Amino acid sequence: MKKVHVVRDMNQLRALKAPMRQYIVTELAILKECSASELAQQLNCSQESLQFHIKKLLDVGLVKISGKRYANNRTETLYQLVAAALTADKKSKCPQYRSLLAEVYGACFRIADRELSRQLTESVDHEFSLTQIKVRLRPSVAREVARRFDELKEFIKDNQDSNAKESHLVTFSISKNSALAS
Numbered sequence: 001m002k003k004v005h006v007v008r009d010m011n012q013l014r015a016l017k018a019p020m021r022q023y024i025v026t027e028l029a030i031l032k033e034c035s036a037s038e039l040a041q042q043l044n045c046s047q048e049s050l051q052f053h054i055k056k057l058l059d060v061g062l063v064k065i066s067g068k069r070y071a072n073n074r075t076e077t078l079y080q081l082v083a084a085a086l087t088a089d090k091k092s093k094c095p096q097y098r099s100l101l102a103e104v105y106g107a108c109f110r111i112a113d114r115e116l117s118r119q120l121t122e123s124v125d126h127e128f129s130l131t132q133i134k135v136r137l138r139p140s141v142a143r144e145v146a147r148r149f150d151e152l153k154e155f156i157k158d159n160q161d162s163n164a165k166e167s168h169l170v171t172f173s174i175s176k177n178s179a180l181a182s
Contacts, residue, residue, distance in 0.1 A: 003083060004083050004085045005062070007089065009060065011060045012061065013088075015062060017100075019107055019111050020043075021057055022107060023043050024063070028063065035078055036076070061082060062082055064081075088101050113148060
């Protein structure tokens, strides 16, 4: 398997706009290889819905069939990403590509926002992981991200519980980094 696949094809990029496909790609990156039933279980969704999205990822060449195995009295197809990691074409000057890439990044932020909201509402006993991403954003998008972080900070502040047995440190940071490699 290749280490990195540079997503240059517009159809591949369009396929990544769908949140479910981003979840599938993330799970395949973690699990390396798995069946649709395993993915459905991991993502808590129906196998029918998952098959639709896997087919789209197969059609555009981001996922491939890696083999078959016999499990649960049936033959299962195994899937994996075409490379260990997917990355955008950072050198592309095509305005349509850049615009579509911004939409994909926007979908990534919405997924992260939903996931964090879900984790915050589920349980105070949950351990959170820190994720750091480095991206180039237009000033308007950076302002929107900052606005959403402000909303999240207000939500957290409004929902503090002085009777909670544990305390949690929540840190947000958005910084302009001129040294970000292109």
